Amino acid sequence: MSHNLLTVQGISKSYRSSFQDSICVFQNLNITVNQNEIVALLGPSGCGKTTLLNMIAGFEMPDTGEIYLEKQSVTGPGTNRGVVFQTPVLFPWLTVQENIAYGLNRRHISKKNQHEAVQEYLSLVHLNGFENYYPNELSGGMQQRAALARTLILHPQLLLMDEPFSALDPVLRFQMQQLVLSIWEKLKQTIIFVTHDIEEAMILADRIYIFGKCPMGILEERKVPSFTITSPFSSSLDSPEFIRTKKEIRNILFSCS
Numbered sequence: 657m658s659h660n661l662l663t664v665q666g667i668s669k670s671y672r673s674s675f676q677d678s679i680c681v682f683q684n685l686n687i688t689v690n691q692n693e694i695v696a697l698l699g700p701s702g703c704g705k706t707t708l709l710n711m712i713a714g715f716e717m718p719d720t721g722e723i724y725l726e727k728q729s730v731t732g733p734g735t736n737r738g739v740v741f742q743t744p745v746l747f748p749w750l751t752v753q754e755n756i757a758y759g760l761n762r763r764h765i766s767k768k769n770q771h772e773a774v775q776e777y778l779s780l781v782h783l784n785g786f787e788n789y790y791p792n793e794l795s796g797g798m799q800q801r802a803a804l805a806r807t808l809i810l811h812p813q814l815l816l817m818d819e820p821f822s823a824l825d826p827v828l829r830f831q832m833q834q835l836v837l838s839i840w841e842k843l844k845q846t847i848i849f850v851t852h853d854i855e856e857a858m859i860l861a862d863r864i865y866i867f868g869k870c871p872m873g874i875l876e877e878r879k880v881p882s883f884t885i886t887s888p889f890s891s892s893l894d895s896p897e898f899i900r901t902k903k904e905i906r907n908i909l910f911s912c913s
């Protein structure tokens with residue numbers, strides 16, 4: 657039985673804006689994530705998904721409440737969390753292998769060990785042969801795979817992914833989802849995956865937190881059956897259980913919009 661890795665306990669967050677006195681994003685929000693789980697945060701634009709992810713990453717602090725990772729209070733960014741953003745964040749002046757090795761270099765890992773690790777993670781994200789390319793010579797999907805390798809190579813306890821595939825075409829997006837699942841099979845990496853796509857959440861996640869419009873917070877938490885979808889033509893996508901679950905989640909999202 658996997659143990660609790662992350663606890664978000666009773667957090668509230670408001671922003672001051674130039675137009676209104678303040679915008680309340682959450683009030684008393686709670687989530688938990690177990691080790692080795694893939695948890696999706698699903699909700700409409702503006703419901704606070706990125707705000708929550710940023711607080712878990714330690715980029716922002718909640719106004720009240722606490723976030724614990726392995727029972728340690730999160731007070732800022734740390735190497736135990738890795739973030740993959742919607743737009744791949746790569747240094748344009750570094751090659752793919754230099755980008756992937758960047759964090760190892762900062763940790764003063766020997767060149768030989770860096771090289772071995774980079775080869776392993778290049779292969780994990782299917783980028784062998786592209787190690788000497790610069791980011792602007794790669795497609796969006798390849799850039800996102802390089803960004804994923806650069807994060808995974810540092811072995812974060814918790815991987816935070818903020819709508820990483822939303823800019824990709826449907827075929828590539830499906831391939832990237834399969835890549836995430838295959839990486840999970842190998843590394844059993846704990847992941848929080850932000851998306852506004854119901855199918856994406858259902859294909860990837862063990863559990864989904866469904867958010868309503870800001871400041872409603874979490875409307876429902878759902879365990880998702882494991883749908884084995886290995887091709888876009890998979891019959892599981894047409895299975896009564898998949899269609900029913902998707903419809904139920906849709907109804908929850910629409911009931912509050």
Ligand SMILES: Nc1ncnc2c1ncn2[C@@H]1O[C@H](COP(=O)(O)OP(=O)(O)OP(=O)(O)O)[C@@H](O)[C@H]1O
Pocket residue numbers: 671672673679681699700701702703704705706707708852870
């Ligand atoms: N730095 C900020 N200053 C003021 N308001 C902010 C700030 N960041 C976010 N907000 C507000 O907080 C709310 C939640 O924003 P957030 O970016 O977390 O939403 P989201 O669910 O990630 O949306 P999307 O799916 O479009 O990325 C929005 O109303 C937004 O205007």
Ligand SMILES: [Mg+2]
Pocket residue numbers: 705706707818
């Ligand atoms: Mg966002």
